[in-house]
Amino acid sequence: MNRQKFSGVKENFLQRRYGVSLGRRYVLAAASVVIFGVLGCSQIDSNKSALAQSSLPQSETPLEKKTVNTDTKILESNNKFSFKLFSEVNKSDGGEKNIFLSPSSVAIALAMTYNGASGSTQQAMAKTLELQGMNLSEINSAYATILKQLLDNQDPKVQLKIANSLWANQDIKFQSEFLKRAEDFYQAKVSNLNFQDATAVNTINNWVKDNTDGKINKIVGQIDPNQVLFLINAIYFKGNWSNAFDKNKTAEYPFNIASGRQKQYPMMSQDGEYKYYENEQFQAVSLPYGKDGKISFYIFLPKQNSNLKAFSQNLNLENWEKWMTQFNKQKGFIRLPRFKTEYDVTLNSALKALGMEEAFSNKANFSGMGKNFAISQVKHKTFVEVNEEGTEAAAATSVGIVATAFRQEPKPFRMIVDRPFFCAIRDNQTGSILFMGSIVEPQ
Template identity: 65%
Template sequence: MKQKLSNAQQNFLQRRYAVSLGRRYVLAAASVMLMGVIGCSQVNESKSALAESPFGQSELPVSDRAALLDTKLVSANTKFGFNLFSQLLNQDNTKNIFVSPSSIALALAMTYNGASGSTQTAMAKALEFQGMNLQQINSAGAKLKASLENPDSKVTLNVANSLWADKNASLKPDFIQKNQQFYQAKVTNLDFARTDAPDKINNWVKENTQGKIEKIVDKIDPDQVLFLLNAIYFKGSWTKEFKPEETANFPFYLLSGQEKQHPMMSQSGDYRYYENAQFQAVSLPYGDNGRISFYIFLPKQNSNLNSFYENLNAANWETWISQFGKREGFVRLPRFKMDYEATLNDALSALGMGEAFRKEANFSSMGTNLKIGKVKHKTFVEVNEEGTVAAATTSVGIELLSAQPPSQQPFEMIVNRPFFCAIRDNQTQSILFMGSIVEPLT
């Protein structure tokens, strides 16, 4: 039997966690929320299980963060991210899409701790977790989170997790413990019947995305008992900022071929660059060390974005990234800002985890008669002369029932037509955000 922590130990852990949440986030934010509902009125666990189980939270020494990373989890997250992105493109490839695969994967990993039986198997398939046990997934997730945060003096990156449970809900203490220990999740008991309950959850999202995303919960239905949330906030200043005086209106050509005038930023310099017969690609670094970069993939004039997406997958991505090399060139790209929102149930079901949303769902490691009601994802991104701001939130609802040699000639990359972009941590190889920009908006 686990020994309860003393009041002094509990207060110390709460203060330490509050300090970690107090860090300021600047340019990008992502949040994932998982919402849960229980399928029957009977619960077997004590209603006060949440309030009485303030488990301690583990922290990793800074020196161990990069050295101990398990590349299997990053690889799984990358495959899952591209698979999910492909499903969203299948739903509608004529509009802007911008998601945080890292945020979504983290929220679903927390939920995965409550899955059992065939539901766990289905989620493992969708999340590309095959070959890893739960302990490996959780340990690797904790180390990855620690490694990602605040990588540079000019880059802010914060990852926050939370669980919000109805005061009458009963969740298994082991499920709560794992999410606190490995994901540093803040656990809150809340009276879901109160009219201000959604506001309390939304205020957490707003705080942890620096106001970029203000709401993820519109209302709480009577059968909802749990919300699992992840928030990622990122702010990065370009290593070499674009000069505002170099920004001017130039034509951008939409999917229809229609031309629109749009503010375009321009600069010349040495960049990590890759080009093949189908596209050009450039990496624009953030901060002093360039650990995190903004990648732009631009289909050539004789190709198009749909053709590019036919070849976009985790294996090709790794091949392309390995072939970037230093090259002098000129870059012109649109300044843009956008919001994006999607319900991910259909996309996740297409990846194989449909059972988690149906009455046969098995979340017995979380509680009694649970299923996922809805997985929602919201993002914000702004790219300008100074850098990039991005935010994302995902919600899951549980309901009752090789280097290229430098070229002699400088390249010219004019991003004046639809393109794919990604924000990647080059050290851990994690993709923080990815998007399809068919019409830049300001």
């Protein structure tokens, strides 16, 4: 896509303000925070704000319509980063506990942060985020386009809101171009705060709470003396199944935990026609949300002769894209547990392993924001609940920066999700992976 076309898309995007109905019960929410601490003093020009929010786009049936008018290079970069991040987190946890991440939220927060990186720090972040070969203008314009497509929709049963904000210490000076790009391309609300005031924490947390329908109540615990900036991304998704599960069919069945033990869990059951794919290693099904199925909940169930660890070793962008083309409509029966789980992780080690180590060191160069910045900590917390009517989930990521020094009609399938499985929530129009996780033990 040429620069002129991107510019036109950007101008249209920046002129819009999006509305969203928050009345439904089932919600998916994500929040990402980038926290900055530095030496020195100055201030941001104004308390400008811009919030992107809306429901998701309409189209034909999922998986039959490919990505439309979207910068596919950025989408590929985001999804590649998503699988790399999940793999690194999975390594550290050893496959013994539930994992649930919002890679889109993390990627957006880090993309805004990337606008302040320079020199070898920018190169290191580009490697981690898979942004090599793209200049900053192309990256930001592509994100503006993707955000617009994600949010441009009329389906009343499936809604998505994406909001960004920058909260700055009123005594610290930041590069005006850095702030302007956050506003222009990411529709970020930019505000000054007195970080010495005890109410500053509540102000930030209330914004996150408001933009995640109360699913993320607290992302900032306290503001240390050397903290100067918080970049926050919040993703809010609300969707009911296109075909809700009958609560009367929910019953107790055994679930085989990775340790070899069995536990009884309430399992939801349903017959119908689904997008389905099966190979020698796993069964997979797509359960759509809303009227048009633009977003789906994907379940990948390793077969009895395999396991979740083996599946995870094959989980990468190349295989994912190949698998997405193999789903075909097929009649069948599915049984899966109602589940609810919470997860938290510090992402420092994972991001360093992916090539961002310099950004955490005294060699970090964030001169595009100001002077002497380095990342101190990246925290990620999530919550997810799946039941008969839909899905509810939340995620929060905080990044702290401190001063440095089918084709034939097959027979109906049976998919009994009674052992650890992988799942993902994907926007089928853009291909963006909003959430992904492995469920070892429903809680």
